[in-house]
Amino acid sequence: MATATKRACDACHRRKVRCNGQQSCGNCSQAGLACTYDAIPQKKGPKGSRAKVISELRLKEHQKRAEHRRQDSTHNYGSPTSSPSSPTLSGLLTHELVDGCTDFYFAQLYPTMPILQNEQLWALVAEMDTSLEAYCLLCSFCAFMLIQPGIEGQAMKPLLGSCSPTPLGRRLLDEALRKRRSRDYIENPSVNAVITSFFLFGCFFGLDKHNTAWFHLREATTLAQIMGMQEEKTYTTGTHMAMMSMRRLFWLLFVTERAYALQKHRPLTLHATIDLPSVAEDPSKPIAGFIHLVNLYRPFDDTFVGLWNKSRTDCSTLWLAHLQTQLSQALPAVLDGTETQAADLRTSQHWLRTIVWQLSITNNFLSSTSPDSSMTFGYPIEIAKDLVAVTSQLSQQSMEVHGVGLIEKIFDVACTLIDVMSCVPIESQNFSVGPQDYLNHLVNLISTLRAGRSRYLPLVLSKISDTLSPHMAASITQPMVPIKVEQSPEIPFLQHHDSSETHSSNTSSPYSTPPFLHYYPPT
Numbered sequence: 099m100a101t102a103t104k105r106a107c108d109a110c111h112r113r114k115v116r117c118n119g120q121q122s123c124g125n126c127s128q129a130g131l132a133c134t135y136d137a138i139p140q141k142k143g144p145k146g147s148r149a150k151v152i153s154e155l156r157l158k159e160h161q162k163r164a165e166h167r168r169q170d171s172t173h174n175y176g177s178p179t180s181s182p183s184s185p186t187l188s189g190l191l192t193h194e195l196v197d198g199c200t201d202f203y204f205a206q207l208y209p210t211m212p213i214l215q216n217e218q219l220w221a222l223v224a225e226m227d228t229s230l231e232a233y234c235l236l237c238s239f240c241a242f243m244l245i246q247p248g249i250e251g252q253a254m255k256p257l258l259g260s261c262s263p264t265p266l267g268r269r270l271l272d273e274a275l276r277k278r279r280s281r282d283y284i285e286n287p288s289v290n291a292v293i294t295s296f297f298l299f300g301c302f303f304g305l306d307k308h309n310t311a312w313f314h315l316r317e318a319t320t321l322a323q324i325m326g327m328q329e330e331k332t333y334t335t336g337t338h339m340a341m342m343s344m345r346r347l348f349w350l351l352f353v354t355e356r357a358y359a360l361q362k363h364r365p366l367t368l369h370a371t372i373d374l375p376s377v378a379e380d381p382s383k384p385i386a387g388f389i390h391l392v393n394l395y396r397p398f399d400d401t402f403v404g405l406w407n408k409s410r411t412d413c414s415t416l417w418l419a420h421l422q423t424q425l426s427q428a429l430p431a432v433l434d435g436t437e438t439q440a441a442d443l444r445t446s447q448h449w450l451r452t453i454v455w456q457l458s459i460t461n462n463f464l465s466s467t468s469p470d471s472s473m474t475f476g477y478p479i480e481i482a483k484d485l486v487a488v489t490s491q492l493s494q495q496s497m498e499v500h501g502v503g504l505i506e507k508i509f510d511v512a513c514t515l516i517d518v519m520s521c522v523p524i525e526s527q528n529f530s531v532g533p534q535d536y537l538n539h540l541v542n543l544i545s546t547l548r549a550g551r552s553r554y555l556p557l558v559l560s561k562i563s564d565t566l567s568p569h570m571a572a573s574i575t576q577p578m579v580p581i582k583v584e585q586s587p588e589i590p591f592l593q594h595h596d597s598s599e600t601h602s603s604n605t606s607s608p609y610s611t612p613p614f615l616h617y618y619p620p621t
Contacts, residue, residue: 108137190266190273191237196223199243206499207246209439212385213293213347214239215339222290230281235290237274238297241267245304247498247548271301287321289344295321296351304501306553308362315358319351319367330372338379346375346385349392356395357446359403360453361506366403370396387435387443394428394446397421405457415463415473418454422472425451437496442504444488445497449507451481452514475522482515482536489543498548505550512540512558520565537562538574 103119109131110117117123122133200219208214225232244267274294283291295318302311326332327348333341352368359366377386402421404410429447433440455477458464468474485508489497497504519533541558544550562571 103135105135108134111137190270191226191233191240193223195240196226196236199240202243202246203239206438207243208383209385209387209436210391210442210500211350212383212388213296213343213350215343217339218343230277231283231288231290231294234274234278235294235297237270237277238294238301241270241274242297242300242304243267244270245301246501267301268305271298274298284321284324287324289325289340289347292318292321292325292327292347292351296347296354299354303358303503306502312358312362312364315351315355316367319355322348322351323367328368328371333372342375342379345372346388348372349375349388353391353395356398356403357503360398360406360450363407365407366400369399384435387433387439390429390433390443391446394425394443394450397424398450402457405461406453413457413461413463415458418458418461418463419470419473421454422451422470425454426472437493438499441489441492441496442500444492445485445500445504445507448481448485448488449510452478452511455481456514476518478511478514478518479533479536482511482533482540485511486536486539490539494546502549502553505544505547505554508540508547509544509550509554509558512537512544513561515540516558516561516565519570534570534574541574 105111105119106117107119107121107123107126109126110123113125115125117125120133121135125131126133196219203214204216222232222236226236227233244263275298278294283294295314299311299314299318302308302314322328327344333345335341336344348368352370355364355366355368358364374389374392375385377384377389379385401410401412405413425447429443433443435443451472455472458473459475464473464475464477466475471477471480489508515533515537519537541555541562544558545555562574566574
């Protein structure tokens, strides 16, 4: 057991914060800094910004480890370091910016995309002035973080000032693309190249450029397959951290490809051919929630996507009903994770239930007399109720951090509910809330979330106006007080934790087709 000392460690002394004298002390462990007691005590100087001190300390550690990491032949996170002449000449990518984006990533996004660890990012920063691959990855990483809603409220604000993060994100995105063209990352791809392609996909998805986003997602999955990430034997060599992160990267691409295939009617390339990550592989950063996310999407294989894309017809009522049962039971009653992670998991679960219901009605499998509620015409009302119960417990920030992907899922549930309300007779019951209230809540939620008001609110209001009766439409399009929905026994309790192109990619609209078929474009 480590013995406490009576003096502060070097980093805590430099930062002017209380130190517990342990090795390693709590502050250094939390900030990801080396904990040493080597400095000779000196007179106190003027106090400065603690954030700047952390950046300086991290930079010194980056520089100290740079030569060692460049010579580490067993490190699997990058091909041999290239030596371009001053790749950061543009001055866009600063150490302070990387630190701010890194803090945002670990605070908000790591639970749902745990593919980068502290030491890997340190190594990349240490090499970004000499390695074009490291520089491109960090540019795409920071661009992705800056394009995500909600980053203004984080530690990035002092760096951004009055500027909006999105324009800077676009510039970094352009920089990453421009620099990347000067090297061959395809013939002998690295994990860094796969991660870069993934972040480029995320950037274009957030900017609503879906043809380009699809290109980079398919690029990421193709590079992963070239490297053999779909084969378990690939994970038998290399360092523990390298193999751990590469396995997570494969499953992140697996989930992302399935979600995008369902949203945009795309085919699949990756399949569940390797073992899942282990919950116990990194006790300091639990990933149980990430494994839950993978399991949510695993049933959506080539068979389902083929049916969804109308490339096959071998579907049955029993199979779809079983899939609905799987989805309803996929998550535990209590999620042991962050609120941000819970927002993604719960919303995805109810969206996937909606997707399966859509496929059921397209194949004429629903019945008003079915004993299984998931195979009835009114099931989207139950889904909407469950989604309202979940989102009522979530903070706005926990939802916004997932960007337009989460908003689009809420939007899909709302559109399906509108179709049901227009076509399915709803009995008058003495309940305080009902389908109209659920829709009102979802519409207000869409209008509240950033990117929702400008992109999805006009679409959902137009659908309400075109589909529902004038009286009902008028009441829904007005602001309302948030409703409270009692959770049914089936709804898991939510535990909170602190913590040009030929076909234009943004002009397609699924709202002009008949009710229940708005996910399927005309053939």
